Amino acid sequence: MGGESYKVWGAALVAATVALAIGIGINHVTHTEHLETNAYKVDVLEGAVQTTAAPAAAVIEPIGPLLASADIAAGEKGFKRCATCHTFDKGGANKVGPNLFGVVGGAKGSASGFAYSDALKTMAGSWSYDELNAFLTKPKDFLAGTKMTFAGIRSAQDRANIIAFMRQHADTPFPLPTQ
Numbered sequence: 001m002g003g004e005s006y007k008v009w010g011a012a013l014v015a016a017t018v019a020l021a022i023g024i025g026i027n028h029v030t031h032t033e034h035l036e037t038n039a040y041k042v043d044v045l046e047g048a049v050q051t052t053a054a055p056a057a058a059v060i061e062p063i064g065p066l067l068a069s070a071d072i073a074a075g076e077k078g079f080k081r082c083a084t085c086h087t088f089d090k091g092g093a094n095k096v097g098p099n100l101f102g103v104v105g106g107a108k109g110s111a112s113g114f115a116y117s118d119a120l121k122t123m124a125g126s127w128s129y130d131e132l133n134a135f136l137t138k139p140k141d142f143l144a145g146t147k148m149t150f151a152g153i154r155s156a157q158d159r160a161n162i163i164a165f166m167r168q169h170a171d172t173p174f175p176l177p178t179q
């Protein structure tokens with residue numbers, strides 16, 4: 001390329017940059033005006049959406065009352081949905097997910113040799129019934145960044161049955177919650 005074409009390209013580049021700058025400027029002005037005229041409407045809408053949608057999303061039916069009468073045989077069947085990724089027996093292998101022996105009431109993220117997500121690794125303490133209930137309702141809602149790619153279990157009774165089944169697979173089953 002000769003010196004002339006550099007100049008031509010340079011001029012084109014300057015022109016493009018100026019056009020872009022003007023474009024952004026215009027966009028900015030129209031965007032701001034647009035926002036101003038609509039600000040009130042948007043506020044009203046958001047308020048309306050929040051009052052109707054927020055409670056429905058936040059509510060997780062508690063399983064405390066269901067645990068005492070949970071159906072363990074049904075829980076064993078329900079666990080088949082988990083068994084592609086989890087074993088529950090003592091000393092069982094880690095698969096896609098960690099071995100779950102003793103997980104109910106046990107320390108979070110404690111299956112040896114399993115590479116947990118950072119999200120789970122930084123969680124403290126032991127799995128309570130309430131936390132397991134919330135996690136199994138929608139894993140990603142309870143723990144953003146979890147590696148457990150499982151949609152969740154909608155029915156509280158199903159969750160209670162599965163948790164009651166897992167509870168039995170521990171050296172000392174975790175005491176049931178007092179209601």
Ligand code: HEC
Binds near residue numbers: 109132162
């Ligand atoms: C697609 C595979 C998959 C399925 C299906 C699955 N899980 Fe998981 N599960 C995982 C993975 C992966 C982790 C590790 C999560 C992390 O590190 O964030 C995990 C973690 C867990 C933990 C926490 C374990 C600990 O050591 O703290 C529990 C409890 C659990 N799963 C229960 C279940 C139950 C109950 C089901 C069935 C209803 C189920 N999972 C279905 C993959 C799965």
